[in-house]
Amino acid sequence: MAHQIKNRQTDIDAIVAESQQSNNEGLSLKQKVGYSFLAAAGLTGLVWFGVKAIKNKVEDKAHSKSFDDGSPETIAKQIKMAFENDGYWGTDVTKIRQALIDLKSKEQLDKVFKAYKKEYHRNMYEDMSDELQASEYNEMLQIIAAKPDKVGQAPSTNLYKAWAKRLKAAFDKTYSFIPGTDEPAIRAVFNEIPTQTDFIKVGAAYMSEYGQNLITALKSELEYWEYPEYMKIITSKRK
Secondary structure (H helix, E strand, O other), X not given: OHHHHHHHHHHHXXXXXXXXXXXXXXXXXXHHXXXXXXXXXXXXXXXXXXXXXXXXXXXXXXXXXXXXXXXXHHHHHHHHHHHHHHHOOOOOHHHHHHHHHXXXXXXXXXXXXXXXXXXXXXXXXXXXXXXXXXXXXXXXXHHHHOOEOOOXXXXXXXXXXXXXXXXXXXXXXXXXXXXXXXXXXXXXXXXXOOOHHHHHHHHHHHHHHHOOOHHHHHHHHOOOOHHHHHHHHXXXXXX
16 A cells, blocks of 8 residues: 555656646747847847948938038038028029039039938939929029030030020029019020120020020010120120
8 A cells, every 4th residue: 555655656746747847848948939039129129220320320421521512412412402492482593503503514413413312312303393493493404414424525415505495494484473584594694605606606596496586585584774784794705
């Protein structure tokens, strides 16, 4: 009898030991799963913070370059600031125009486009299209089109036609629904035309493109006292 009790106790002890071992293994597996999850979450967090740190570093580098005069980052910042116009209504078209005029080639413009994209995560041309009136946007496109592909190369389009199209865009300016004239745009073109002979060729391109005499168009767009002032810009140039 005592022997049977002893054997039964031994069996119970074995069952208890087996149960404890099973529980311990279960807890160990649970812990492993938990630790694996935490490790994966930690790795994901490290990757996220790493990507963010790299992105911030790139943006900081681009931002620091924006203080260098003449750099693509500087010009991109100037264009962005012209869009924002110091918080006032509208867009500073004059600054955008001048920024594009100052660029010497499409290659330089492409660098500005990329700097703008990197700094503001936006497409510069799309922003320009949104910010400008159709006539203003057409003017900017002609400024761009007249640039050579690289500095020192010949322009990739007919300069006289580009100037003629810019003048037409200036004549097509509207203020809300009221027809007007973009006089600063006219002045910008006149300042760029190097000689009186070149002005005559612009007139020929205008006639070819629009079937209208350029002088007649100028007189109809400018006030009678403004016309002599603008023509003086041309007549003061060499022939």
